[in-house]
Structure formats: structure tokens, C-alpha cells
Amino acid sequence: xxxxxxxxxxxxxxxxxSEGMRxxxxxxxxxxxxxxxxRRLIEQRCVQTGKTTLVPSEARQLVQDHIxxxxxxxxxxxxxxxxxxxxxxxxxxxxxxxxxTNFQLPVLRNRNIFEADFxxxxxxxxxxxAKHCFDWIVGNPPWVELRGHRVESQESPTWDWMQARQSSxxxxxxxxxxxxxWKAAEHxxxxxxxxxxxxxxxxxxxxxxxxxxxxxxxxxVWSIANLANFAYVxxxxxxxxxxxxxxxxxxxxxxxxxxxxxxxxxPLVVNQQATRSSQQGKRKQVWSLVVNxxxxxxxxxxxxxxxxxxxxxxxxxxxxxxxxxxxxxLRNSYMPLGDFAGxxxxxxxxxxxxxSESSRESKxxxxxxxxxxxxxxxxxxxxxxxxVIPDDALVTIPDAGAYIRTxxxxxxxxxxxxxxxxxDASRRFAVYSEQPIVVPGRQVGISGSWQQASLLKAxxxxxxxxxxxxxxxxxxxxxxxxxSEASLDTLRLLPLPKTAxxxxxxxRLARMYDExxxxxxxxxxxxxxxxxxxxxxxEATLKELNKYIYNSLGFTxxxxxxxxxxxxxxxxxxxxxxxxxxxxxxxxxxMKSYLSYLASLLDAFVEDNEGPRHEIIASxxxxxxxxxxxxxxxxxxxxxxxxxxxxxQAARQLxxxxxxxxxxxxxxxxxxxSLRVYHKSGMLILKPMQKLAxxxxxxxxxxxxxxxxxxxxKEG
Numbered sequence: 001x002x003x004x005x006x007x008x009x010x011x012x013x014x015x016x017x018s019e020g021m022r023x024x025x026x027x028x029x030x031x032x033x034x035x036x037x038x039r040r041l042i043e044q045r046c047v048q049t050g051k052t053t054l055v056p057s058e059a060r061q062l063v064q065d066h067i068x069x070x071x072x073x074x075x076x077x078x079x080x081x082x083x084x085x086x087x088x089x090x091x092x093x094x095x096x097x098x099x100x101t102n103f104q105l106p107v108l109r110n111r112n113i114f115e116a117d118f119x120x121x122x123x124x125x126x127x128x129x130a131k132h133c134f135d136w137i138v139g140n141p142p143w144v145e146l147r148g149h150r151v152e153s154q155e156s157p158t159w160d161w162m163q164a165r166q167s168s169x170x171x172x173x174x175x176x177x178x179x180x181x182w183k184a185a186e187h188x189x190x191x192x193x194x195x196x197x198x199x200x201x202x203x204x205x206x207x208x209x210x211x212x213x214x215x216x217x218x219x220x221v222w223s224i225a226n227l228a229n230f231a232y233v234x235x236x237x238x239x240x241x242x243x244x245x246x247x248x249x250x251x252x253x254x255x256x257x258x259x260x261x262x263x264x265x266x267p268l269v270v271n272q273q274a275t276r277s278s279q280q281g282k283r284k285q286v287w288s289l290v291v292n293x294x295x296x297x298x299x300x301x302x303x304x305x306x307x308x309x310x311x312x313x314x315x316x317x318x319x320x321x322x323x324x325x326x327x328x329x330l331r332n333s334y335m336p337l338g339d340f341a342g343x344x345x346x347x348x349x350x351x352x353x354x355x356s357e358s359s360r361e362s363k364x365x366x367x368x369x370x371x372x373x374x375x376x377x378x379x380x381x382x383x384x385x386x387x388v389i390p391d392d393a394l395v396t397i398p399d400a401g402a403y404i405r406t407x408x409x410x411x412x413x414x415x416x417x418x419x420x421x422x423x424d425a426s427r428r429f430a431v432y433s434e435q436p437i438v439v440p441g442r443q444v445g446i447s448g449s450w451q452q453a454s455l456l457k458a459x460x461x462x463x464x465x466x467x468x469x470x471x472x473x474x475x476x477x478x479x480x481x482x483x484s485e486a487s488l489d490t491l492r493l494l495p496l497p498k499t500a501x502x503x504x505x506x507x508r509l510a511r512m513y514d515e516x517x518x519x520x521x522x523x524x525x526x527x528x529x530x531x532x533x534x535x536x537x538x539e540a541t542l543k544e545l546n547k548y549i550y551n552s553l554g555f556t557x558x559x560x561x562x563x564x565x566x567x568x569x570x571x572x573x574x575x576x577x578x579x580x581x582x583x584x585x586x587x588x589x590x591m592k593s594y595l596s597y598l599a600s601l602l603d604a605f606v607e608d609n610e611g612p613r614h615e616i617i618a619s620x621x622x623x624x625x626x627x628x629x630x631x632x633x634x635x636x637x638x639x640x641x642x643x644x645x646x647x648x649q650a651a652r653q654l655x656x657x658x659x660x661x662x663x664x665x666x667x668x669x670x671x672x673x674s675l676r677v678y679h680k681s682g683m684l685i686l687k688p689m690q691k692l693a694x695x696x697x698x699x700x701x702x703x704x705x706x707x708x709x710x711x712x713x714k715e716g
Contacts, residue, residue: 002289003197003227003234003243003245003289004032004033004036005036006225006245006289007033007138007195007197007245008033008036008037008040008138008195010195010223010225010245010247011136011138011193011195011247012040014193014222014223014247015135015136015191015192015193015249017037017040017041017044017136018044019041019044019045019062019065019066020065021066021135021136022065022066022068022132022133022134022135022136023037023066023067023068023134023135023136023137023138024068024069024070024134024136024137024138024187025068025069025070025137025138025139026069026070026118026137026139026141026180026183026184026187027070027071027118027139027140027141027142027180028069028070028071028076028080028113028139029071029073029076029079029080029140030076030079030080030083031069031079031080031081031083031084031113032083033138033139033140034067034068034069034080034083034084035080035083035084035087037066037067037136037138038062038063038066038067038084038087038088039087041062041066041067042054042059042062042087042091045058045062046091053091053092053093053096054091054092055092055096056088056092056096056103057103059088059091059092060088060103060105060106063084063088063106063108063112064106064108064111064112067084067112068112068113068114068134069112069113069114070113070114070116070117070118070125071113071114071115071116072115072116072117072154074115077109077113077115080113081108081109081113084108084112084113085105088105110124110125114128117154117157117158118158118180118183119157119158119160119161119179119183120157121157129187133187133188133189133192134187134188134189134192135188135189135191135192135193136192136193136194136195137184137187137188137192137193137194137195137196138194138195138196139180139195139196139197140196140197141176141177141180141181141196141197141198142176142177142180143175143176143177143198143199143241144175144176144177145173145174145175145176146158146159146162146174146176147174148174158176158179159174161179161183162174162179165182168214169182169214170210170211170214171208171211172202172205172206172207172208172209172210172211173205173207173208175199175202175208177196177198177199177202178198178202178208178211180196181194181196181198181215181246182215184196185218185219185249185250188249188250190250190252191249192249192250193247193248193249194246194247194248194249195245195246195247196245196246197243197244197245198243198244198245198246199241199242199243199244200226200227200228200231200241200242200243200244200481200482201242201477201478201481201482202244203224203226203244203309203312204309204312204313204477204478204481204482205309205477205478206309206477208307209307209308209309210307211307212304212307212308212309213305213306213307214307216256216301216304216305216307217255217256217305218251219248219249219250219251220248220249220250220251220252220256220260221246221247221248221262221301222247222248222249222262222263223247223262223263223264223265224244224245224246224247224262224263224264224265224312225244225245225247225264225265225266225267226244226264226265226266226312226315226316227242227243227244227245227267228242228243228244228266228316228480228481228482229242229266229267229268229269229316229573229574229575229576230243230267230269230576231243231482231575231576232575232576233269233576241482242481242482256301256302256305257301258302260300260301260302261298261299261300261301262298262299262300262301262304263296263297263298264296264297264298264299264312264315264316265295265296266295266297266315266316266317267289267292267295268295268573268576269573269576269577269578270573270577270578270579270582270583270690270692271292271294271295271688272289297315297319299311299312299315309477310323310326310474310475313474313475313480313481314474316480316481317473317474317480317566317570318474318566319701319704320704321559321562321700321701321704322474322562322566325470325555325559325562325563326471326474326475328553328554328555328559329467329471329495329497329553330495332495332497332498332552332553332554333495333496333497333498333553334495334496334497334498334501335495335496336492336493336494336495336496337459337491337492337493337494337495337496338491338492338493338494339492340496340501341446341492344448344452344455345448345449346446346447346448346452346455346456347414347415347445347446347447347448348415348444348445348446348488348491348492349411349412349414349415349439349444349445349488350408350411350412350439350441350442350443350444350445350488351412351415351416351438351439351440351441351442351443351444351445352366352369352404352405352408352410352412352413352416352438352439352440352441353404353405353407353408353412353440353441353442354369354374354397354401354402354403354404354405354438354440354441355401355403355404355405356400356401356403357400357401357403358400359403359405361405361406361407362405362406362407363403363404363405363406364403364404364406364410365402365403366402366403366404366410366413367402368413369397369402369404369438370397370398370399370402371396371397372396372397372416372436372437372438373394373395373396373397373435373436373437373438374394374395374397374437374438374439374440375389375393375394375395375422375437375438375439375440375443376393376394376395377393377424377440377443379392379393380393380424383428383429384428384429385428385429385464385542386424386428386429386431387429387431387432387460387464387513387516387517387520388431388517388520389422389431389433389437394437397438405441408441412439412441412445414445414447415439415444415445415446415447416436416437416438416439416445416447417436417447418433418434418435418436418437418447419432419433419434419447419448419449419450419452419453419456420432420433420437420439420445420446420447420448420456421433421445421446421447421456421459421460421463422437422439422443422444422445423443423444423445423446423463423491424443425442425443425444425485425486426479426484426485426486427463427468427469427472427473427485427486429463429464430459430460430463430464431460432456432457432460432513434453442485444488444491446459453510454506454507454510455506455510457509457510457513457514458500458501458505458506458507458509458510458513460513461509461510461512461513461516461545462496462497462500462501462509462549464516464542464545465545465546465549466546466549466563466564466567466568467546467549467550467553467555467563468494469567469571470563470566470567471494471495472486472490472491472494473486473566473567473571474566475490475493476490477490479574480571480574484574484575497549497552497553498552499551499552500548500549500552505552508548509545509548512541512544512545512548515537515541516538516541516542516545519536519537519538519541520538550563558601558700561695561696561697561699561700562697562700564696564697565695565696565697565698566697569582569691569692569695569697570692573692579692581691582690582691582692583690583691583692584690584691585622585689585690585691586689586690586691586694588641588643590691590694591618591620591625591641591694592641593696594694594695594696594698594699595616595618595627595640595641597696597699597700598614598616598699598702598703599613599614599615599616601699601700601703602614602616602629602703602706602707605703605707605710606631612631612632613631613632614629614630614631614632615628615629615630615631615632616628616629616640617640617641618640618641618687620641620643620689621643621689622689623688623689624686624687624688624689625686625687625688625689626684626685626686626687627684627685627686627687628682628683628684629682629683629684629685629706630682630683631682683706683709685702685706
């Protein structure tokens with residue numbers, strides 16, 4: 001229900017629902033979207049008439065004239081019809097059903113609710129659609145991918161439609177929902193609006209790149225809600241697939257205007273106070289959606305016309321600043337890791353996919369694997385830092401387990417010989433080993449000659465740096481959206497810093513890797529230090545490694561803070577996780593650090609170094625803080641933190657401002673108005689009392705937004 005309400009509220013804001021409009025759900029199921037549209041039409045009529053009920057004939061006419069659906073499943077059709085009839089009866093008085101006695105409930109089958117395939121050109125639906133267009137098209141089309149060699153007869157209309165239009169209206173991986181998105185445009189009015197709940201991976205997966213490019217060139221997409229972070233709470237446990245909502249219509253002009261943009265909303269569960277669980281590891285079902293201003297981005301349409309996934313990833317997890325960091329890394333790189341491996345004759349492959357003798361999959365027996373060691377990654381599930389494979393994670397391959405999945409190929413056998421590097425699919429760690437270890441499927445192996453041992457150690461050291469996690473996370477299509485891992489292709493794209501991979505740099509990285517192994521007498525020591533923030537030799541060397549990589553890439557302090565903020569704070573929130581550390585209230589020292597850094601960034605923007613400086617004061621209570629920013633004469637201390645826990649007028653004012661900033665738009669959807677408020681002497685920023693909002697990385701993003709607002713106000 002909250003998702004339906006969210007979609008319809010957004011549609012209402014763009015193209016208000018009114019009588020005379022036709023609404024279509026082309027895959028209506030039990031009619032959730034249609035019922036809510038019908039209810040809104042009835043309530044509008046009630047407001048117009050000043051009554052709380054309708055005459056039965058009025059309610060009947062409203063559904064017959066406005067509500068239409070298509071559904072292949074006959075049982076679902078009956079449920080949709082029943083739901084609409086029950087809604088009708090909700091808004092009429094029982095005595096009105098008896099007098100006059102000739103009132104009858106409407107017959108909706110194949111007049112309003114069509115039992116048909118949306119793509120079947122021989123159906124009653126198709127005949128009706130040839131004569132009518134629709135003002136609203138909403139729904140949640142099927143999220144299935146067809147396979148040409150296994151298409152059943154009931155799916156053939158969809159398959160045939162996709163095949164006939166694959167050049168002009170491509171879909172990725174034969175995803176039916178993408179075909180629905182295309183076909184809906186054939187049935188909408190010129191000024192109509194479409195909203196579809198789609199698989200979020202449509203925005204990210206490589207197979208849909210052509211679809212995205214063609215779609216954004218052809219359709220006028222004005223907004224996208226990327227709800228991937230809600231995957232485990234959005235559908236009440238019925239599905240964990242990440243979702244997105246596309247809001248669009250027909251483009252009235254050829255090509256996208258230069259100034260056109262798409263409003264993107266990518267909420268995190270951690271920012272949903274009503275939805276997030278108070279217990280770490282637990283999840284609550286969504287009953288409301290809070291649209292927070294800090295989670296809104298505007299993406300120029302021109303930036304997505306090539307179909308790249310990165311703009312959508314940055315809209316969810318980063319900002320334009322991260323885009324600049326990635327470009328800078330490319331400029332200062334020697335070459336991508338994949339090219340470097342080829343030039344150095346390093347073998348780089350995914351591991352072999354082992355199967356048991358009893359597996360029904362196509363497989364090939366490999367006698368050479370019998371008795372070899374492999375890594376059981378299930379035993380490393382909670383490990384985040386690793387430089388040596390622990391003995392308890394190594395298992396011996398039995399004769400009955402020495403089978404390789406044929407579909408996965410035999411290429412992974414090449415990287416099992418030492419010296420080699422075993423790279424975790426989730427990029428948690430990369431381990432150099434001089435022992436023969438069979439690299440498991442999904443993980444990546446990099447191997448070379450014994451003369452290249454130092455080079456492989458250098459590669460392993462680099463792959464353990466924060467920047468690598470940062471880069472792989474942002475450029476991976478699925479990490480942070482569906483699965484927490486990066487592919488071999490993503491690893492091949494990793495830029496290698498010029499300085500770090502010069503002969504001198506390779507020697508230095510190899511030395512640091514040896515020091516990291518030596519610093520932890522056992523893997524448990526390294527794991528313990530990394531988790532609990534100790535400052536022993538291991539942690540010191542790890543910091544040295546990261547500093548060296550940052551310097552090799554030419555990163556500034558600001559850019560380093562942004563990388564660290566994503567890797568150590570925001571990445572802990574993927575899959576709707578609610579990190580306890582991110583939600584803890586900041587102490588006054590952390591608040592002071594944020595304010596000081598924010599002030600320095602804003603001061604750097606002021607051209608006159610001898611002029612006034614930014615005075616920043618934070619007043620806070622248990623729930624939130626109000627930050628006041630103004631230009632003032634330079635003082636020894638221009639940042640202050642004031643506690644309002646004692647109450648008083650300032651505390652009451654903060655509570656009143658917080659109340660005004662939240663506006664209820666519907667029963668299930670709330671909007672946080674702009675968190676920046678302007679007054680004569682400066683600006684106010686409302687922030688939650690959570691460490692997530694008080695990092696130095698967040699100070700950088702806040703400073704950029706404040707400066708952008710200052711420039712806009714001057715231009716206006």
C-alpha cells in the first residue's frame with residue numbers, strides 16, 4: 001500500500017487526476033493500483049458535492065468511464081473486479097442500493113478488466129486499445145526474463161513483440177518489464193503520464209545499456225525513484241528483488257533539450273525513522289516513505305543518453321564530487337588492471353565452479369583437483385580484513401567433489417598455481433599466496449611466474465586499499481543494488497596509479513604487503529585490529545598503504561575524506577542495513593570537527609582572504625541540530641556547539657522548525673522540505689543527530705550545496 005500511494009502521489013503532482021481521464025494498469029493483478037485510483041476519483045467527487053457518499057449510479061459510472069486493466073490470470077481478474085465492487089459499495093449508502101430497485105453492479109469483464117495478454121494483438125483488449133488512449137498508465141509489470149529456447153505458448157505474444165522491435169525498442173536480457181515500459185507508450189495520450197514499478201537493475205545491468213540509451217532518448221523521463229535499499233522491507237517478504245519506479249511520458253520534441261534533467265530519489269532505510277528497526281540485523285516492513293531532500297538528485301538527461309550505469313550509482317551512493325574523483329584517478333593511472341595483466345603476462349580469471357558427483361548440472365571430472373586445497377568462503381563470511389588464508393578456511397577437494405561445471409569453463413584452472421593472488425568477489429580482501437590453492441567460483445585469481453612474486457604482492461597490497469573498494473563499488477553494476485560483489489570485468493577496469501606501479505612503487509607496495517603479513521602473527525590478530533580500531537603495527541602499515549595510494553593518485557585531503565566516508569560509513573548501509581555506529585548521536589567533539597571543516601571549506605570559497613569568515617553555530621537536542629551559518633568578522637573561534645537539552649525558548653524554536661519542515665502529503669508518504677532555510681543574516685541547516693550526518697565527507701557535500709545555493713541566489 002505505501003508503494004502504491006507513493007506512486008500515485010507522484011503522478012498526481014505531475015499530472016493531476018481528474019474526471020474524464022482514463023487510467024490503465026496493463027498488468028493489473030488483483031487491482032491494487034486501480035482500486036486506489038478509483039478511490040481517489042470517488043473522493044474527489046465527494047469533495048465537489050460536499051457529501052461523504054455517492055449515489056450508486058454515480059459510483060458505477062466513475063469506474064466504467066475511468067478504470068481499465070489487463071490481466072492474463074482469470075482468477076486475478078475476478079479479484080480485481082471484486083475489489084473495485086467493494087470499493088464502490090464503501091461509498092454508497094445501503095438503502096440507496098434498494099431504491100430504485102433497478103440498480104445493478106457494473107459488468108467489468110472485457111469492458112474494463114480485460115482477461116488478455118497486453119501484447120496479444122488478436123485479443124479483445126487489443127481491439128479496445130485501438131480506439132482509446134489513456135491519461136494515466138500505472139502498474140507493476142511482471143519481472144521475468146524470457147528464454148527464447150524455452151518460451152511457452154502463453155508467453156509467445158510478448159516474445160514475438162520483443163523480437164520484432166529489438167532494434168528500435170531493445171530490452172536487456174529479454175526482461176518483460178522493460179517491454180511493458182516500451183509498449184505502454186503506445187497507449188498513453190500525448191500529455192499523459194506513465195509510472196511503472198520496475199526491477200532496479202534495469203538502471204544498472206550491462207544487458208540493459210542499449211535499452212537505457214534508446215529509452216531516455218525516446219521518452220521524457222522526469223523522475224525515477226530508486227528503492228533498491230528497501231528490497232528487504234518493501235514487499236512484505238514476498239520478494240527481495242530491488243525495485244525502482246520510472247515516471248515518464250511521450251517526448252513531444254525530437255531529442256532531449258540541453259537543460260532537461262531527471263529528478264532522482266534514492267532513499268536509504270537508515271534515514272527512514274518509522275521504517276528502520278531499532279535492533280541491528282532486524283528489519284521492519286515499510287508502512288511509510290519519507291522523501292528527504294538530502295536524498296534527491298537532479299541528473300541532466302544528457303548524462304544518461306549513452307546508457308551508462310554510473311550516473312544512477314552516483315545518484316544513490318555518491319555525488320558529482322565522486323564522479324570527479326573517478327575521472328582524476330583515470331587521468332593519474334598507468335593503465336587499467338586488465339590491460340596491465342595482459343602486458344605483464346599475468347593470468348587473471350574467475351575461479352572454477354566446483355560441483356559434486358551427484359550434481360545434475362553439466363560437469364566434467366578433473367582428476368588433477370583431487371586432494372588439492374580450496375577456500376571455503378562460507379568460513380570467511382564475517383572477515384573484512386585478510387592477508388593470509390587461515391588454515392580453518394582451507395578444505396581438501398575429495399574425489400567426489402572434483403567436478404567442474406561445464407558452463408563455467410575451465411579457464412579458472414590457470415590461476416590455481418602459485419604464486420598467485422586470490423581476490424574476494426566482494427573486494428573485502430586480496431591474499432597473496434605461494435601455496436597451490438584452487439580458486440573457487442565467483443572469486444578471482446591472478447597468477448604469474450616466480451620472477452613476478454613482488455609484482456603480485458604489490459597487486460595484492462593495492463587491492464586491499466580503500467580506493468580499490470571505493471572504485472569497485474561505484475563502477476560495479478550490482479554492488480549496493482542487488483548483490484554485494486563485483487565482477488571480473490569490473491576488476492579489469494581498475495586504474496593502476498602511475499607512481500605506485502613504477503619499479504620503485506612496486507617494490508614499496510610489496511614491502512608493505514610483507515609488513516602487513518608480519519604485523520599479524522595470525523589472521524585473527526589482523527581481523528581483531530581492523531575491527532576494533534587498534535593502532536598497532538598492522539593498523540599503522542595499513543594507514544601507510546592507503547596514504548601512499550592516495551598520494552599516487554594525486555588526491556587532495558578533501559577527496560580522501562570522500563573516499564573514506566563511502567568505504568567506512570555509507571557502504572555499511574547497503575541492502576537496507578542499519579549500522580548502529582551510523583545512527584549513534586555524534587559527541588560534541590565530532591560535531592565540532594564537522595563544523596570546523598565546513599567553515600574551512602566555505603571560507604576557501606570567499607575570495608577576499610582578509611575579509612569576514614563564516615561563523616557556524618550548532619544548537620541541538622536529542623532529535624536534531626540546527627546549524628546557523630553567517631559571515632562574520634574573523635574571530636579566534638568561529639564554530640560553537642550549544643546543547644538545548646535544558647529546554648528553554650531556543651529548544652522550543654527548534655522543535656517548531658522541525659515540525660514545519662515535515663509536511664504530510666498522504667497517509668503513507670511524507671516529504672521533508674528543503675533542509676536549508678534562508679534568513680537575512682545567513683542560512684539554517686537542519687541535521688539529524690546521527691553520526692552518518694556529521695562526517696567530514698558529509699561536510700564536503702553540504703559545503704558544495706551551500707555554495708551552489710549562494711551562487712544561484714546571486715544570479716537570481
